[in-house]
Amino acid sequence: MASSRSQEGRAATGGVPRHAFREQDAVWAELLALGQTVIGSLDKSVQAVCDGRIDLVSEVKEEEEETDRKEVRIEQECLRVLALFEPVASDLRRMATILKVNRDWERIADLALRVARRVRKLGRKFPELAPPDSLKDLARDVLVHVKASYVALVEIDSTKAREVIIGDQVIDESYRAVRRQLKDQLAARADQLDGWLLLLNSARNLERIADHATGIAQTVVFLQEGTIIRHSDPA
Template sequence: MTKHLDRDMDRLHRDILSLCTIVEDMIGKAAMALRDGRLELCDEVTAEDETVDRFEVAIEEECLKMLALHHPVAVDLRRIATVVKVNNDLERIADLAVNIADRARGVREYPEFKIPKAVDPMVAHVRSMVRGALDAFVHLDTAAAREVIQRDNIVDELNEHLIELLQNSMQTRSQWVVPGLHCFSAIRHLARIGDLATNIAEDAIYLVDGEIVRHR
């Protein structure tokens, strides 16, 4: 039974890594579409979301099958439970990437509207958080996971700064209200991705230590 469980765990590990790679790519493309107006990337993000949805369902079904067949305990049970949660968070991140791509289309309808430069560091921090959280999960690194959790404060500060910039822009120039709202929504989606990266980091800590650190 142990040999079969180990084999299934290895396959599950490979599948979640493949899903991680796709989701990271989607975030990058959605951000480039927003920042640089490369609308062809929006279609790529939408297409990749369908792949993510198939992966998410397949991984969840595999987890449920492993629970039914192997009756795992201790760390094996925690790993499967954590994969279920991380799998769900990755699917939600992919949906948010699609939302950002949709907002990029809206912004591009107003070519004179300039995306605030502060979006770049926010995108960089969010992508780094997602990558760091996934690395912490894969390598069972609780120190790296806790670092990701701390960095969410930086994303929150950048989010507040950008909201203030956009509010000032929309108040001074009424023609920027619509593209400003599109940009505002995209920034909120980025902040939410940071929150989900934090969730994954918290799950990595649970996997290693069996400690639930949410809401602390």
Template structure:
């Protein structure tokens, strides 16, 4: 019995260390989202470069988390919820790394956008959309640390708001391009940025669903509310 308690406490200590890494990685990804959107609105190429450079740290943290998780599995041979916890950690780290990549992609396009004239209202709209995703990510990390299912479920519901923001921007960009062909190049870049942010929202929502699974042992049964209908936009009218 004492041996089992010792193994359990050792696992908990190791897991606490991995959780610290996840929270640190999440904080860096939140910062990357915020700075990527800010660099766009301010046409700040240097800040965009900071986002690109910072992605290396995010990637390195994912590697470290993967190594720690593999060590946990090898040394502690977790089962049941403990194994589910380790697998969730791996999935969260993978999602955070991909969100960081999307922030880096936005930063890459900022240097191109900086040489073009602004498209009315787009910078503010993109920044609001990015802020929504940043808040969702912060909420998801809080849900993970607290094992809070209701908080994670709230993130799932908020994903629809991000989709609706994206749909509105998509239609605006189409309008701008049709009204003036000189807007086409800038609007295409801005559209890809908006799509990157929408994908960030999807990944954050995936993370929230993983947390629900971790705590309850069940994947959410109800369909995630979605508002992305851009596949049908060109077929309307």
């Protein structure tokens, strides 16, 4: 009788056990929850840049450590599902997406912590130097960019994902403008070299966060369309 029920369950799902789909859904839900946590951490980091909220750095640190643990657990669960159920077609693409995006979220959390720490160090060692408005605008734009990639992922919407990919060009232009401004200021006030370098490094880390968000968007296109678009025209 148990064997008969198992066969019926497989037949109703195209030969795949029903619990296989449940386990895939569970790992997917964990990935989306991780994304929410990382966005919250990045938001705190942006507050540190824009509002001087260095009191939030410790929270960013705690969340980064929790992200590391979740990233490992999600990868382990994903590999277990792949080994046990050998998914194919769209199910296999979803598992591949989880592995890729899982790593992107972990890197965003790590970079958000680096940004927050550098702002704290700047405030302690160079209190007379403050992040310029252009850097604050970049930080806010990067946060919006990451949130947009998350929405595309949740909705598995390749159209929204392509908008994120195109938007990365704007982030890159803003980063280059911030870098030029900071280098000019560095040349004029070389006595505070280390402080300007902290700001430059923060700008670079923000740009790298945007790159990971763009990578998430590219993976969403792969998930929905089965097309790998890295190094190609997103349109």
